[in-house]
Amino acid sequence: MSVVDGLPFAEEKKDYILKTLDPILEEMVSDVLADMPKVPMDFMIQWLIKRTGRAADATEKISVSQRNQNLKQELRYLQGSLEEASTAAAAPAEEEEEEEDEDDDCDEIPEAFRKSEESMGKTRTSVSAEAYGAWNQKKDFTPPDHPKTDEQKQRLKQTLSKSFMFSSLEDKDMTTILGAMKECKFEAGQKVINEGDNGDFLFVIEKGQLECLKTSNGEEKVVKTVNEGDVFGELALLYNCPRAASVVAKVECICWELDRESFNYIVKDAAVARRNKYDEFLQSVTLLASLEAYERSQIADALKPEKFNKGDCIVKQDDPGDKFYIVEEGTLYALKVIDGTETRVMDYKVGDYFGELALLKNQPRAASIIVESESAKVLSMSRLSFNKMLGPLADLLSSKVKSYK
Known part of the structure; x- marks a missing residue:
């Protein structure tokens, strides 16, 4: 039994849903659910822009205004299709014939949309999340199994x-x-x-x-x-x-x-x-906020969460340093032994970073970092990742390193 059986559409429209509309909507809804943007409409418009840019012939030159107009037509069509499917799901069965007659009078699909469908039909559909409606369900999947010793x-x-x-x-x-x-x-x-x-x-x-x-x-x-x-x-x-x-x-x-x-x-x-969560957080870190989205995504990939409890010592003065840290949750403070006495020399809150001094100057830890709140979470980055990802920021980091004096 087909997933569109029972929907009050003409057979031609059902076939269109299965072969053309469903793959596009499934992939878009999957990506919307993965990101859960605050303004879904803006996200969908940007999503369509990317997809249209990929599907369009590289040699075809379309003005910006024409491309925007095409995208608006596409979005209106997708919105109308979603509303139509939603209405149909709740419609009584006896209204099926009348609905089919009315559907036959719908406007012709915009030319730009029809062109992009040819390429979109060749692309893979996203199956990472269930989309809306009984006609857009996750397919069965059997992963490959390559023999290994x-x-x-x-x-x-x-x-x-x-x-x-x-x-x-x-x-x-x-x-x-x-x-x-x-x-x-x-x-x-x-x-x-x-x-x-x-x-x-x-x-x-x-x-x-x-x-x-x-x-x-x-x-x-x-x-x-x-x-x-x-x-x-x-x-x-x-x-x-x-x-x-x-x-x-x-x-x-x-x-x-x-x-x-x-x-x-x-x-x-x-x-x-995970990537979106850390990307959003990294934008609140003053040092990294000016980076491009791609650069932030690479940093997000390199970060590893670590949890600590009150009183835990995350780094110890004079130990060798092999990690850079960003405070994600909780509060911390730095203790430095000066003339034989432990002195509190720095406080850290969410978005602050530490550990860069030992990596930039290849020196031992200049102070101990202690958890002050009941618990804390930090995002750590290895020396290798730090040098690779944050190398371009070395001068800025050097100008802001803490002297703990």
Whole structure:
């Protein structure tokens, strides 16, 4: 039995719902639910802008005003379709014939919308969350299971534990992901991802180093280097957009590949929620608020939450420093031994950061940091991630480091 059976639409419209409208709405509603924006209409407009930009022929030149007009027509059509489906679900069965007759008189679909459908029909539908309505339900999913030796499984699990996206998975989900991932080996100089392509996979690096390159003025420039434990190729899956950059193996590499469908079912919702939560929080951190959204998302991926109780010492004076911290919850204070006496020299609240001095100057911890509130949560970043993500901010950080004097 089809999911549109019983709806008071003509067969042509039911077929249109299944083949054209349903995939678009399912993906949009899934992304709206993942983000839960305060202004859903604005989010949907931006979502449609991105999708139209992806689906449009690269050689087709449309004026900005015409593109905006097309998007408004698309949104009105989608809104009307949602309202129509909602009304139909509550309509008495005996009104079916009358409704079908009325439906046949609806306006013709805008030309721009019809063009984008051809490309949209070729893209994958998002299945990471249930959307509204009985006709838009989550499909059955059986994850792939690529055979691995015990030694391979152990190596992969250790690699995944280094990644924010996988380290917090439940045991059963981790087992499924371990089975679904496939080992890939790349030679030095081999191109793994092409900028602008559709993305079907993400990769986790077990061994080696790769460079991410973006094309600017016809020239490819290295914008980022990824190393062991890093994930790349995830943006195309998280946000259903083309590949943002090309990725080339700098040396011989071993990576693990995860397909889009397995990612959507098991990892995507949790990853999007976590990334969005930290991105919003990072915007409240004065030091990082001016960064681009992409840069903040990379920092969000590198942060790991740590919880402490009142009186706990997060860092100890004179110990070597290997982490940078941002206060997410609670209050802290710094104690420094001066002339043999412990002196309170600094207070920290939500959004404050500490630990940068030891990393910037490669010195021992200048003071001890103690939890003052009943509990506290901090977001930590390793030395490697700190140098890689916050390197461009080194001068600004240096000018603001605490002397604890």
